[in-house]
Amino acid sequence: MKSAPKWVGLLLAVLGAMSASAHVASNSFLNLRIDHNQATGSLEMALRDAELAVGIDSNRDGRITWGEVRSAQELLTQYLRVHLQLTGSEAGCSLQFGALQINERVDGNYLWVPFNAACPTAHQLTISYRVLDEEDPSHRGLLTLTASGMTQTAVLGGNRKVQMFELSHPSVWYAFDEYLQAGMWHIWSGIDHLLFLLSLLLPAVLSRRDNCWVAVPQAKPALFNIIKVVTAFTLAHSITLSLAAFDIIRLPSRLTESIIAASIIVAALNNVFPLVTDARWRIAFAFGLLHGFGFAAVLSEMGLPAGARLISLVAFNLGVEAGQLAVVVAVMPIAYWLRATRFYRRGVMPWGSTAIAGLALVWLIQRAIGR
């Protein structure tokens, strides 16, 4: 019995090679973000692992094509619904999976599966992770969980298939900061509010005389015009934003969005065919009320955090004001500087306003009829 079995030789090589070691073990990457009762995130899973779990390679040629991945989408999401479960403090959160994408990592391509879920979490979230549980005991899910500005990480699977996470209560300062930014971001990204305001502000550096626009002689009246319009707009939308945020009044979003578009047309055309010249602040106030409902729609998507409702509302409103003020400060000095030029009075005023009105008309049609 002196000779080793033949397969000893095979494993010898294994030993040498493995002590230098190969590459990564099986990991999935679970990124999860909890924003007030709303969970969004993505699960990244190696195509190799997804194949083992559900069988993507339908023609069995040993290659996974994008077409095969797409056909397996339903199968995959069914699998994930069973093997990845989130439970808030009150009830389970049903995951809605989005369109699959691909992400490259060192050991090949990964499926990138976005998802979101309505998830009443309050202070606790339980994650049950059983992906590849039976197929590969060395598989793990690497979790990055962000809630209330705090990020925690954990390894899911293995002996710890079900784990509970404490979500820290959002601090007041954190909520303030978050909503301030959201307000600013909203005013900059949704340019309809800005175009409305700018349409009302373009003539602020002019005055109407004998059916003609003439430059104001000094800064003072221009500044006064600007302050009146901005204040009226701010006051008006703050009122309705607050009313809507506390659920006192609600308007259907299609209606408010359409009227917002219409308000831009009115304000812009008023520059071309002036009806209201001295009291544009009234337009600002009247339509500002409706813009407030528009802001409220954004806020209701985010939700107001329990315990910091008022502060968040104030912060969001301040963000909106800061955002619009920044644009006013950037644009109006230029308007004032150009106010006496033909370019401004004969070009920007009529044609710029017409262009804005045209754009708003497109929005109006889209919002009133579309979707």
Add this chain to the structure above:
Amino acid sequence: MEARQFVKQLLGIIVVSGVLCAPLAASPFTPSNDAQVLADLPAGAHHTELAARRLARGRLAVAVPLARFYIEQARSTGDLRFLGYAEAVLQPWVAQAAPVPSALVLEATVQQSRHEFDAALVTLNRSLNARRDDAQAWLTRSTILRVLGRYGEAADACEQFSRWADAALSIICQQGLKGLSGHLNSAYAALAALSSQNMLDAERGWRDAELGEMAVRLGRDSDAEHWFRDDLQLSPRDFYVRAAYADLLLRQHRNAEVFALLKGEESIEPLLLRLAIAQKQQNDPGLGHSTALLEAAFSAESARGEAVHRREQARFLLEVRNNPQAALAVALANWAVQREPDDLLVLVNAAQAASDMQKAAAAIKFAHTQGISDVRLAKLGV
């Protein structure tokens, strides 16, 4: 016209400021056409494989060859997932109260591959207590003890192995250890004199790998190259030797040959590391991509709390990232687990770069006590 331009510019400014504020686009992408191939599946990775695995639950005669096949696949593809598959197949047999040596030895190999050396030794002891005459178990034990730097015990295990293995394999096992314990020259001569005529390819590959490494430590680079090439001819998937060969080429600044040697091997982390080092030396634009992939892999590994690639990570920090302090910390953690000459080399390199030789003192003392001889270390004054 001018007025329109003004409005356009105004809109432009607003849009641009919006874009600048937007978060950077995420890296996932949507492939452009259905025919695009996203992954090649190695044998054993198919969903239908699960049927064979179910069969293995009830039959040892299926489980053992299947697990061995998975371990082989892990070796030849570099994909550690196969170790998980092997573990899944072995699990019911390992869990039995009465030890099943054939399953336990394979389980130990899986554990060893994950650098769970202590657990692997425990598993092997269980197996050897049930069955002493298991050559494979003794050899695996010897290999683990050698990686741990416990050369005396490794030699004992080798001795036991020799009782049941054939002469040539015994010589490779013994001389490999002697080459680390003060007898490098004679060990090299003994192995080089060994006739490879009756050896299996894998056995010859093992001998070549030992000879190549010894030649490197002796400073005989052209001989080392000969052995590495011979091995790669026999087993092109031996990425351990491929990595060692790449290191030799890197030392000689033969970067073009490094690129050629590692082409298509980027998915194997240790090889990607060598590629990144060559890219760094060449100022190659591919470096950013390689670095990002390696960073992601190392961070995933540390998130799992596993340390399979600490040697690579230390070299990455030192040679790609130019961060000697961080490299030294990782190299020390690595040295606490495994003690091969390459582990010492990266530790000393990092300690010198960090001007903190004190941290490497214990490791250097260990090398001197054992009689590890290596020109690469000698050049560093060790």
